[in-house]
Amino acid sequence: MMKGLTRLIWITALFLIIVPAASLAYTVNSMSVSPNGTLTPGTTVDISFTVQEPSGSTTTNSLQMYTQLDKPAWSYVVNVNSVANGLTEASGKTITINGFLLTYKSSDDVSVAVTLEGTAPTVTQTAKQTLIQINEVDSNGNLGSTPYTLSTLVVNTNDVTTAIANANSQLSQFRTEIDEKAALDIDTSAAEAKYNDAQTQITTAQGLPSTSYTDALNDINTAISTISDGETLIDKAWAEKEISDAQGPVNNVDVLITNFQANSSTSSDARLSTIITEREIAVSYISAANDAVTSGNFAQARAKAEQAFTEGNQSYNDALTFKAAVEANPFAALGSLGSIFSSSVLLIIVGVIAVVLIIVGVIIYRKRSHWDELG
Incomplete structure (x- = not known):
């Protein structure tokens, strides 16, 4: 039995010597991309990097490289112990460096220096595009499980143009709304400040180069948010103006009620009771309108203010009628x-x-x- 076990150990050892050790994952070093960041279609892009093969083992795997850049021009050099083994040039979106070119002794330091030049592709909508993707491919054509991928945003410049046009349209509508409310004697000063801020943000976006796509869209989004805030301020000011208008008849009738109550000949008149009841209803509507403003429901606040104005005005008119009757007839x-x-x-x-x-x-x-x- 011992002889059989010994024989199995020798066979296993021999197998490990004959069969190369499994390849460790490659690493990508010294990645350089120029220009770096968001790209616009047609921009020339230069990329350089080094693929370091795992040390301490040999490999028969090939390297497959892919890019979405247009007009790609590749060049690469296999370096063995810092000695270059010639320059190879290639074109096409996908190239493959055969594993045979990468197979050396396990003690050798093997790396591949790669350069790629291409142009950013035209896109129908702004989206990320793959600058470089690297896969290992075994002798059966199977891809490695974890490719190296580097992507960047390529913009459709029409997106910025469209966004700016949309923001300007909203700004114009905001201007009209401010002018309409100002004509109604509504306080639009806070909204006016928001309008000026939004206008500045849009102007800034318009002045940015196409390469500053992200900054331009951020400015536009900020401008649209500012316009929305300004519209809310107008809505609030409108509701507050309606409430203030509704308070007017209540204040007027309060003066008459005070006079009636101070006069013994009118303080207990049934008509005064009706006037006071109408006044109290108006005040309750004003209170509800103020609560709606606090909760941000400005449409409801305006509706309650309108009811308050109607009821308060009715109370005031009835008070005027009562006053006229008293003055016309001392016995009234x-x-x-x-x-x-x-x-x-x-x-x-x-x-x-x-x-x-x-x-x-x-x-x-x-x-x-x-x-x-x-x-």
């Missing part, structure tokens, strides 16, 4: 009793005048009759 403050009393007095006065006229007539008649008898 007595209500229906005053009307009855006023009518009775008028009848008495008319009756007195009639009696006086009859007496005067009788006296005159008798005097004339007396004169006639004296002849």
Whole structure:
């Protein structure tokens, strides 16, 4: 049995000597991309890097390299122990460096220096594009599980143009809204400040070069957000103006109510009670409108303010009518009793005048009759 075990150990050792050790993953060093960052279509891009093969083992795997750049021009040199083994040039979006060219003794230091020149492709929409992707490919054509990939954003310049046009359109609508509300005597000062900020942000975006795509879109997005904030401020100011307008009739009727309550002849009149009830309803609507402003529901605030104005105006008009009735008829403050009393007095006065006229007539008649008898 021991002989069999010994034999198995020798066979295993021999197998490990004959079969190359499994390849460790390659590394990518000294990656350089110019220009770096966001690209616009047609921009020339220069890339250089080094693929370091794993040390301490040999490999039969090939290196497959791919790019989405247009007009790619490749060149690479296999370096063995820092000695270059000639320059190879190639074209096409995909190239393969055969594993045979990379197979050396396990003690050798093997690396591949690669350069790539191409142009950023035209894109229908802004999206990331692959500058370089590196895969290991075994002798059966199977790709390695973890490719090295370097991507960058390539922009559709029309995206910025469209975004700027959209922002300018929103800014124009905002300007119209500010002017309309200002004509209604609504305070638009806060919105005006937001308008100026948004205009500056759009102007800045328009002045940036196409390579500053990200900065331009950030400025545009900030401008649109600023416009939205300004519209909210206008909406709030509009609601506050409606509430202020609704408070006017309430303030006016309060003066009349105070006068009525101070006068004993009108303080207990039923008509005053109706006026006060209408006034209280108006005040409750104003309170609801202020609550809606606090919660940011400006449409509801305006609706409540409109109801407050209608009810407050009704209260004020009724108070004016009551005041006019009191001033026209001193007995009007007595209500229906005053009307009855006023009518009775008028009848008495008319009756007195009639009696006086009859007496005067009788006296005159008798005097004339007396004169006639004296002849």
